[in-house]
Amino acid sequence: MSADNSPQQHGPADGETRRDFLFLTAAAFGAVGAGSVAWPFIDQMNPAADTLAMSTTEVDLSPIEPGQAITVMWQGKPVFVRRRTPEEIKMAEDVDITTLRDPQTDEARVQKPEWLILVGICTHLGCVPQGQKSTDVRGEFGGWFCPCHGSHYDTSGRIRKGPAPKNLAVPKYTFLSDKSIRIG
Amino acid sequence: MGSKERKAFDNPVIEWVDSRLPVFTMMQKEYGVFPTPRNFNYFWNFGAIAMVMLITMIVTGITLAMHYDPNAANAFNSVERIMRDVNHGWMIRYLHANGASFFFIAVYIHIFRGLFYGSYKKPRELLWILGMLIFLLMMATGFMGYVLPWGQMSFWGATVITNLFSAIPLVGDSIVTLLWGGFSVDNPTLNRFFALHFLLPFVIVGVVFLHVWALHVTGSNNPLGIDVKGEQDTLPFHPYYTMKDTFGLVVFLIIYVAFTFFMPNSLGHPDNYIPANPLVTPPHIVPEWYFLPFYAMLRAITFDFSLYLCGAGAIGGYLIYQYAWRKAPDECCKSLTVPLLLAAVVLGVPGALLAFFKDVPALHGVIDMIPFKSVSLMPAKLGGVLTMFGSIAVLFILPFLDNHPVRSALFRPWFKPAVLVLLVVFIVLGVCGSKPAEGFWVPLAQIMTLAYFSFFLIAIPYFNNNEPVLKLPNSIHEAILAVPKSLVIGLLAIGLLAYAPSAAEAKVRADSEQPSPSAPEDKAEVPPVAEEATPAEAPATAEEGAAIAPEAKEGESEHAAPASEEAAHPAEGAHHAVPLPRQDWGFQGPFGTYDRAALQRGFQVYKQVCSACHSMKRVAYRNLSALGYTEGQIKTVAAEASITDGPNDEGEMFDRPGRPSDHFKSPYANDNQAKAANNGALPPDLSLIVKARVGGPDYIYGILTGYEAPPAGVELASTQHWNKYMPGNKIAMPPPLGDGAVSYEDSTPTTVDQYARDVVEFLAWASEPEMEERKQTGLKVIFYLVIFAGLLYAVKRKIWAKVH
Numbered sequence: 004m005s006a007d008n009s010p011q012q013h014g015p016a017d018g019e020t021r022r023d024f025l026f027l028t029a030a031a032f033g034a035v036g037a038g039s040v041a042w043p044f045i046d047q048m049n050p051a052a053d054t055l056a057m058s059t060t061e062v063d064l065s066p067i068e069p070g071q072a073i074t075v076m077w078q079g080k081p082v083f084v085r086r087r088t089p090e091e092i093k094m095a096e097d098v099d100i101t102t103l104r105d106p107q108t109d110e111a112r113v114q115k116p117e118w119l120i121l122v123g124i125c126t127h128l129g130c131v132p133q134g135q136k137s138t139d140v141r142g143e144f145g146g147w148f149c150p151c152h153g154s155h156y157d158t159s160g161r162i163r164k165g166p167a168p169k170n171l172a173v174p175k176y177t178f179l180s181d182k183s184i185r186i187g
Numbered sequence: 188m189g190s191k192e193r194k195a196f197d198n199p200v201i202e203w204v205d206s207r208l209p210v211f212t213m214m215q216k217e218y219g220v221f222p223t224p225r226n227f228n229y230f231w232n233f234g235a236i237a238m239v240m241l242i243t244m245i246v247t248g249i250t251l252a253m254h255y256d257p258n259a260a261n262a263f264n265s266v267e268r269i270m271r272d273v274n275h276g277w278m279i280r281y282l283h284a285n286g287a288s289f290f291f292i293a294v295y296i297h298i299f300r301g302l303f304y305g306s307y308k309k310p311r312e313l314l315w316i317l318g319m320l321i322f323l324l325m326m327a328t329g330f331m332g333y334v335l336p337w338g339q340m341s342f343w344g345a346t347v348i349t350n351l352f353s354a355i356p357l358v359g360d361s362i363v364t365l366l367w368g369g370f371s372v373d374n375p376t377l378n379r380f381f382a383l384h385f386l387l388p389f390v391i392v393g394v395v396f397l398h399v400w401a402l403h404v405t406g407s408n409n410p411l412g413i414d415v416k417g418e419q420d421t422l423p424f425h426p427y428y429t430m431k432d433t434f435g436l437v438v439f440l441i442i443y444v445a446f447t448f449f450m451p452n453s454l455g456h457p458d459n460y461i462p463a464n465p466l467v468t469p470p471h472i473v474p475e476w477y478f479l480p481f482y483a484m485l486r487a488i489t490f491d492f493s494l495y496l497c498g499a500g501a502i503g504g505y506l507i508y509q510y511a512w513r514k515a516p517d518e519c520c521k522s523l524t525v526p527l528l529l530a531a532v533v534l535g536v537p538g539a540l541l542a543f544f545k546d547v548p549a550l551h552g553v554i555d556m557i558p559f560k561s562v563s564l565m566p567a568k569l570g571g572v573l574t575m576f577g578s579i580a581v582l583f584i585l586p587f588l589d590n591h592p593v594r595s596a597l598f599r600p601w602f603k604p605a606v607l608v609l610l611v612v613f614i615v616l617g618v619c620g621s622k623p624a625e626g627f628w629v630p631l632a633q634i635m636t637l638a639y640f641s642f643f644l645i646a647i648p649y650f651n652n653n654e655p656v657l658k659l660p661n662s663i664h665e666a667i668l669a670v671p672k673s674l675v676i677g678l679l680a681i682g683l684l685a686y687a688p689s690a691a692e693a694k695v696r697a698d699s700e701q702p703s704p705s706a707p708e709d710k711a712e713v714p715p716v717a718e719e720a721t722p723a724e725a726p727a728t729a730e731e732g733a734a735i736a737p738e739a740k741e742g743e744s745e746h747a748a749p750a751s752e753e754a755a756h757p758a759e760g761a762h763h764a765v766p767l768p769r770q771d772w773g774f775q776g777p778f779g780t781y782d783r784a785a786l787q788r789g790f791q792v793y794k795q796v797c798s799a800c801h802s803m804k805r806v807a808y809r810n811l812s813a814l815g816y817t818e819g820q821i822k823t824v825a826a827e828a829s830i831t832d833g834p835n836d837e838g839e840m841f842d843r844p845g846r847p848s849d850h851f852k853s854p855y856a857n858d859n860q861a862k863a864a865n866n867g868a869l870p871p872d873l874s875l876i877v878k879a880r881v882g883g884p885d886y887i888y889g890i891l892t893g894y895e896a897p898p899a900g901v902e903l904a905s906t907q908h909w910n911k912y913m914p915g916n917k918i919a920m921p922p923p924l925g926d927g928a929v930s931y932e933d934s935t936p937t938t939v940d941q942y943a944r945d946v947v948e949f950l951a952w953a954s955e956p957e958m959e960e961r962k963q964t965g966l967k968v969i970f971y972l973v974i975f976a977g978l979l980y981a982v983k984r985k986i987w988a989k990v991h
């Protein structure tokens with residue numbers, strides 16, 4: 004291709020500017036278009052409408068005895084529902100929160116002291132801690148113990164020892180009655 | 188690509204990479220400075236367009252695969268979930284479904300361009316063959332993709348096409364069992380089709396790579412068909428053809444998105460919105476439009492190959508060989524020509540009688556006298572399959588059939604009309620393929636099949652030896668195209684513009700006329716423009732034919748239980764449904780929206796009347812927010828239903844009040860219970876009913892308002908009713924609506940007509956809840972693309988200004 008056909012070499016200065024402006028406009032227009040096309044193809048990976056709609060779970064608390072715990076599924080995750088004994092509640096309340104890695108009072112983590120509701124996912128890297136069954140190891144603080152990398156949680160679900168950075172999360176829940184809750 | 192002659196890049200990062208792996212040098216060489224003939228017309232855009240469509244299909248396909256479930260029990264549901272719940276799912280699916288059609292449109296134009304300008308000829312034979320391989324792979328991929336939604340057409344298309352292989356002697360049935368992974372099309376078939384549908388596009392990418400590689404070895408052909416003589420004949424690919432291709436691409440995309448957003452189902456079949464049912468075949472099975480010409484050739488072979496036909500064929504073949512394929516016939520053959528012709532006629536007459544006139548009563552006496560008439564050398568089934576595959580095979584060997592020295596049809600006085608006739612033949616075959624195989628469509632398809640093969644096996648060889656060789660221009664540079672470029676663009680634009688309204692009109696006609704199975708011939712006239720238009724319109728038009736081909740919708744499984752016999756065999760049906768009047772719906776047209784008040788009234792009618800028998804499984808209570816209900820109202824509505832849930836901790840199922848996330852409760856526990864309660868006729872689920880019927884809302888409205896007393900002399904069973912709009916007229920559903928049956932809260936009249944209108948509006952919404960968003964998005968996209976096309980055209984002109 005000989006050089007004299009090349010568009011860059013020709014034209015008076017004002018034509019040059021107008022052409023550059025045209026090229027830039029077209030390029031910018033194309034880029035905006037490409038960007039807007041990309042979005043639906045990314046957003047499709049977000050939860051679909053039916054997934055979002057299924058985001059509450061109701062739990063009947065009546066069969067749970069003091070000291071017992073059950074695990075229910077909420078949004079595909081385990082939720083720990085534990086009916087604490089008075090001793091466990093006392094243990095949780097007596098802790099000096101200034102010594103905690105993620106300082107939080109027990110009151111801030113429960114609606115009714117008897118019922119501790121937690122998302123059962125270790126805040127380290129996502130394993131499910133042990134301690135729901137009475138036969139489980141509950142760690143040095145009587146709450147939960149995550150076997151993956153050794154995180155210990157207390158009877159309020161707060162991180163006390165091990166690599167996890169945060170307390171076990173408390174999901175949004177409401178008491179529908181004394182004996183039932185809705186999570187989510 | 189040797190690094191020795193590599194020129195250094197200024198950018199240090201590019202230079203660092205390029206000196207280790209010269210991808211940038213290669214891009215520069217193959218797509219930057221690549222010398223390209225300067226006289227391309229817009230038909231040369233379609234290679235690049237096809238490439239973009241392939242990428243579009245892969246991107247949309249992979250995203251769909253993230254949500255699709257290739258399981259016979261759930262495939263249909265997962266597709267509907269994509270349409271209703273997945274973010275932008277409806278858009279991605281419609282882009283994919285219509286993208287297949289537009290990929291084929293681009294490829295068909297690309298192929299015809301190659302045919303017309305002789306791009307298949309030396310030295311580009313292998314390039315052509317690789318292209319045909321891509322076409323074949325596309326057909327396999329397209330077919331398997333159409334199976335995945337697992338609707339009625341998916342299922343029966345899969346059954347029919349896989350059964351083609353059963354025509355193979357001896358091993359055919361085993362091959363079919365192997366393909367199915369069972370004794371019918373079923374879950375294993377769906378699983379493997381999904382796996383292959385995912386794989387084959389990447390095989391296509393591989394072959395496309397070879398195709399482009401081969402192109403870059405020989406260089407492009409051009410409209411004159413003469414070789415590039417030197418630099419003055421070419422332009423660098425960039426920016427000249429990158430810009431021209433981009434402009435053409437954007438124009439093509441405008442049409443593509445217009446279909447995707449405004450008539451996304453016009454290239455599909457309503458039947459595919461009915462879940463697959465292995466017990467009921469839809470009355471009129473048609474493949475996707477892009478297969479129709481080949482499908483027509485498959486069906487054209489309705490006759491066994493008798494001794495006589497084969498004898499006449501052998502003699503005919505010998506004479507064709509002597510007179511068309513050879514420069515001059517042998518001396519001995521010359522003297523034998525007359526006796527051979529006579530023999531061919533003597534054999535041909537009984538052969539033709541047996542093949543084509545068996546059903547003419549007047550000739551029965553004559554036919555009965557033919558000896559050995561039951562001896563058949565090849566059954567019709569195998570003949571049809573071989574013809575269909577042969578029609579593709581001749582395309583593969585075309586480079587070796589045609590050795591005329593001139594490439595472009597512009598300089599071939601005989602080839603040019605012949606190849607245009609071939610185009611018409613191909614289109615007519617497509618129309619034939621979309622019609623029921625009866626009446627005059629059968630002989631028409633037979634003649635067209637003969638014409639198709641004659642082009643390749645008689646005309647082309649004959650032209651080799653006899654077509655005059657015209658004087659060609661000395662070089663591309665000298666031959667300033669006689670036809671101004673604007674004329675080509677103008678023709679293309681006229682063709683496309685003419686097509687859109689005619690397609691719309693055809694659709695209107697389909698909608699306005701009753702989907703009566705009895706009047707197929709007079710329905711789907713092809714808009715005449717298609718005949719002279721570019722190949723882009725050709726296949727699309729053929730498809731339109733298919734889309735509007737009337738079908739008897741209500742199968743055995745539905746209302747028409749006892750009447751379905753008549754529905755399927757219109758010729759014998761004594762009574763025809765009357766034409767379906769076209770209603771004025773506010774939700775139609777590019778700006779149409781649903782009327783919220785009508786939707787709410789329609790929901791009330793559904794709830795108080797229809798829901799007694801009809802389920803609506805795909806709609807959830809939460810979706811009612813689109814009707815304008817508040818969250819509280821939806822909760823109340825949902826709570827009225829008692830939903831079976833469980834098992835609970837004791838392992839028992841229990842009932843609880845419905846929640847917004849629940850889907851509409853079905854009136855019956857399962858289909859068998861529904862049938863038992865309705866005299867054996869299953870009331871169809873209404874979630875998709877408007878999309879699943881030819882005529883859509885007009886049809887549903889027609890059925891709801893079409894009840895009449897049967898005409899005198901018609902016997903109806905006690906469970907049947909007379910409906911003037913029902914195909915076959917007999918319907919199991921008793922008249923559902925009566926004046927005053929539902930009391931509206933506002934002052935809207937409580938008449939059957941009003942109820943029908945309202946409930947149809949509601950059902951249309953249930954079928955296409957995404958409709959308003961779809962049209963709004965479509966308007967934005969088209970607005971954007973039109974402006975972008977204008978900008979690109981200005982850019983292109985600026986760049987080309989120096990050349991012209």
Ligand code: FES
Nearest residue numbers: 125127128149152
């Ligand atoms: S995931 Fe629990 S300690 Fe690492």
